[in-house]
Amino acid sequence: MTPRVRIVGTGLIGTSLGIALSRAGYAVVLSDPSPTACALARDLGAGSLAAQGDPAPDVVVVAAPPDVAGEVVAGELDRWPEAVVTDVASVKVAVLDRVRDLGGDLTRYVGSHPMAGRERSGAVAARGDLFDGRAWVVVPSEESSPAAVDAVRAVASAAGGTVSTMSPTDHDAAVAVVSHVPQLASSLVAGRLRDLSDPAVALSGQGIRDVTRVAASDPQLWTQILAGNAAAVREVLAHVHAELGEVITALDGLADGDGVGAREVLARIVAQGNAGHARIPGKHGAAPTAYTTVVVLVPDEPGELARLLHDVGDAGVNLEDLHLEHGLGQPFGLAEVSVLPAVAERLADELLARGWRLHG
Amino acid sequence: MTPRVRIVGTGLIGTSLGIALSRAGYAVVLSDPSPTACALARDLGAGSLAAQGDPAPDVVVVAAPPDVAGEVVAGELDRWPEAVVTDVASVKVAVLDRVRDLGGDLTRYVGSHPMAGRERSGAVAARGDLFDGRAWVVVPSEESSPAAVDAVRAVASAAGGTVSTMSPTDHDAAVAVVSHVPQLASSLVAGRLRDLSDPAVALSGQGIRDVTRVAASDPQLWTQILAGNAAAVREVLAHVHAELGEVITALDGLADGDGVGAREVLARIVAQGNAGHARIPGKHGAAPTAYTTVVVLVPDEPGELARLLHDVGDAGVNLEDLHLEHGLGQPFGLAEVSVLPAVAERLADELLARGWRLHG
Numbered sequence: 001m002t003p004r005v006r007i008v009g010t011g012l013i014g015t016s017l018g019i020a021l022s023r024a025g026y027a028v029v030l031s032d033p034s035p036t037a038c039a040l041a042r043d044l045g046a047g048s049l050a051a052q053g054d055p056a057p058d059v060v061v062v063a064a065p066p067d068v069a070g071e072v073v074a075g076e077l078d079r080w081p082e083a084v085v086t087d088v089a090s091v092k093v094a095v096l097d098r099v100r101d102l103g104g105d106l107t108r109y110v111g112s113h114p115m116a117g118r119e120r121s122g123a124v125a126a127r128g129d130l131f132d133g134r135a136w137v138v139v140p141s142e143e144s145s146p147a148a149v150d151a152v153r154a155v156a157s158a159a160g161g162t163v164s165t166m167s168p169t170d171h172d173a174a175v176a177v178v179s180h181v182p183q184l185a186s187s188l189v190a191g192r193l194r195d196l197s198d199p200a201v202a203l204s205g206q207g208i209r210d211v212t213r214v215a216a217s218d219p220q221l222w223t224q225i226l227a228g229n230a231a232a233v234r235e236v237l238a239h240v241h242a243e244l245g246e247v248i249t250a251l252d253g254l255a256d257g258d259g260v261g262a263r264e265v266l267a268r269i270v271a272q273g274n275a276g277h278a279r280i281p282g283k284h285g286a287a288p289t290a291y292t293t294v295v296v297l298v299p300d301e302p303g304e305l306a307r308l309l310h311d312v313g314d315a316g317v318n319l320e321d322l323h324l325e326h327g328l329g330q331p332f333g334l335a336e337v338s339v340l341p342a343v344a345e346r347l348a349d350e351l352l353a354r355g356w357r358l359h360g
Numbered sequence: 361m362t363p364r365v366r367i368v369g370t371g372l373i374g375t376s377l378g379i380a381l382s383r384a385g386y387a388v389v390l391s392d393p394s395p396t397a398c399a400l401a402r403d404l405g406a407g408s409l410a411a412q413g414d415p416a417p418d419v420v421v422v423a424a425p426p427d428v429a430g431e432v433v434a435g436e437l438d439r440w441p442e443a444v445v446t447d448v449a450s451v452k453v454a455v456l457d458r459v460r461d462l463g464g465d466l467t468r469y470v471g472s473h474p475m476a477g478r479e480r481s482g483a484v485a486a487r488g489d490l491f492d493g494r495a496w497v498v499v500p501s502e503e504s505s506p507a508a509v510d511a512v513r514a515v516a517s518a519a520g521g522t523v524s525t526m527s528p529t530d531h532d533a534a535v536a537v538v539s540h541v542p543q544l545a546s547s548l549v550a551g552r553l554r555d556l557s558d559p560a561v562a563l564s565g566q567g568i569r570d571v572t573r574v575a576a577s578d579p580q581l582w583t584q585i586l587a588g589n590a591a592a593v594r595e596v597l598a599h600v601h602a603e604l605g606e607v608i609t610a611l612d613g614l615a616d617g618d619g620v621g622a623r624e625v626l627a628r629i630v631a632q633g634n635a636g637h638a639r640i641p642g643k644h645g646a647a648p649t650a651y652t653t654v655v656v657l658v659p660d661e662p663g664e665l666a667r668l669l670h671d672v673g674d675a676g677v678n679l680e681d682l683h684l685e686h687g688l689g690q691p692f693g694l695a696e697v698s699v700l701p702a703v704a705e706r707l708a709d710e711l712l713a714r715g716w717r718l719h720g
Contacts, residue, residue: 175563207542236552240549280564310663
């Protein structure tokens, strides 16, 4: 039997999911407050428009904005008394609490969070492979029935996601640390650039570019996300705020006083960052690996970076990571090629032999 | 006449500078408290060992650690009464103050800050092209003579740096914002990962990877840098600390109270980050450009990324930036190819025609 999925909300996530599930053989119907958005999603191959007399869905996926997800989930639970309902909001405790407050049948509700594409929005940006290889966290409550959890895992899997399971509290605490607090830190650091002179901003190097890349994100969406995870985010921020206070006190001591103990504080904060950074998993969720970096000077002309990476591939070396750094006022950039330590020396030799200039 | 340069301190910066200046035709002599380090620098082509009876240098470059640079500069000013003396420490007011306190002749002292390679250290990591195309800020005091400033600019230029000039106060205020505060923010965010469970850390995406990349930096060096720029860094941090406090109060209101006004605070902080981020210069110090990103699925095999970039080059399109994002548990990654908006559509068409799968 073809599983029937109803998708409520045809933005980027809902439409992409519709395309993915339709391709996987699901019968998908689409619903959205905007008839135009819904018709666009249909035209993109995300499913058919919901209509009177449709058979009841097996699974409803609520892909509404985080601040209305709870209401919509509760409404769908009421409307389809046999269906399993999930949502895709990036915060989970707030949605669950709202569904509970509204008296929704929690045995049939299982939250989920596909960690995919937020920088663009709307159905026009939708792709059937949006979830391929991305983490999709399935977030049951204590009341969720095992059958409901299985149904949501099956949908996540069929969409291409790499499925894991977490409790709502654990999920929200995790994304506070790995997503919401980094976003705020990035925004706060970037905000300091507003009043700087042009020559001062011109000293920006790769460090601040990396730290502030996510500072370009949408304020409205992030307000919803942060507000929806207020309790977990403030707990992490309280630690950051206290440590920042320690740093300021240490700097006060160095600038105005005798600075006794101040260097210990600074060294400890940077060392703690080393320890935390080392925990981030390597490629493919494998254990973190210390890669060796070979830095190559690349002329800023079409095809030069391709030629470099062609030469890397020709050497039989797999690229683990790549960073580009642009020269200031110069017609070339630096490519930092990260590879397994065992092959770095051979790669460097091969590149030199092919006429590349290596760096630092 | 061949200009004579004396380099005091043969670590990464001093040795790299010696190699660069020797290649540029300068007569370089080397001095370091460690005879072994000094001999290694000489063997790498950085210059000859300082000896009794050497002619007086025209310019002395002090490449000692930031916390002793002032003492060493004052000593060199005394020892060579005709020479111009500069240093390469990444903080400038503290060094100048120390030289003044020690009674050094400030007309002949001009600070400088080559913004190059700090992630590796020691003479073994030295390269003659370390400064090529990197910003090199020349930092005169009010007392510096024009001739001394010219001499230091000439050395910076000969080493390959892109030279600009700033006052000590402006320099330190600028690097506090574009380098020192981002480093601290990155360390503080990364530090929060220490106590997280493995499944929670596994949710780390590209955002936190970017924000925390510089958190891998050396605690000892950063303690010296932050301590040396304590006054400017704490001023920037005071703003960040206050705004962070505002965010926490807003989140408190959302978690426990009525949250009136809270969303305005969150939206404002993220919007300020947008505005600050937009000021970071584009490639080659040009005005920031909004690039369009084409996202391509790349199989994780040697040569595949090269093939992609070859195809980009073949299409006659210049790559402005490139980010790699690794799939979680999947044998491919996403390559975010940034190009000028005018060519993005054509590039997407060309890539599709060559069989690439595009994404979101």
